[in-house]
């Protein structure tokens with residue numbers, strides 16, 4: 654398995670293959686199945702049933718070689734597959750940065766968006782190829798595939814930011830995304 658480079662890093666060119674969502678050179682790949690999204694979907698009975706039936710892959714994150722350490726600027730390509738659990742669209746776990754740092758997402762392929770929540774206010778930022786979504790410090794963020802094919806985006810974030818998943822389980826995300834005929838709708842959490 655590929656690994657993160659050890660600081661100090663040398664300047665490096667990284668190739669991005671949008672069709673496969675891969676990077677070269679690349680760091681670790683993270684694959685999240687439905688079981689890994691425990692507590693995320695509203696319909697917990699449907700979630701349990703589908704975990705027992707096939708436990709499908711929901712998304713994959715390919716990291717670049719730049720490590721998640723202070724002062725570095727790691728990048729990753731996330732591919733969220735198309736699908737839903739009892740109508741709720743496939744999404745990432747979502748996290749808050751323990752060290753409140755901003756982050757940018759850049760749409761590469763497919764249709765998607767970000768649900769953001771600062772603990773009081775929620776927001777939706779649509780992401781399609783060529784669009785940049787900005788996540789300000791203090792806003793938890795969860796990505797959603799709102800389309801019928803893979804949704805891929807590049808993320809760039811400060812290496813010190815960290816990932817707090819418990820924050821989302823404790824506070825929710827303010828909004829949920831469900832499929833609705835040929836489109837999608839956002840509902841209260």
Ligand code: M6P
Pocket residue numbers: 714729730731745746747748756794795807808810816
């Ligand atoms: C983006 C970045 C990563 C994050 C990934 C998956 O690529 O924000 O830092 O890990 O999405 O999201 P999550 O960590 O919420 O599963």
Ligand code: ZN
Pocket residue numbers: 748750756794810814
């Ligand atoms: Zn983040």
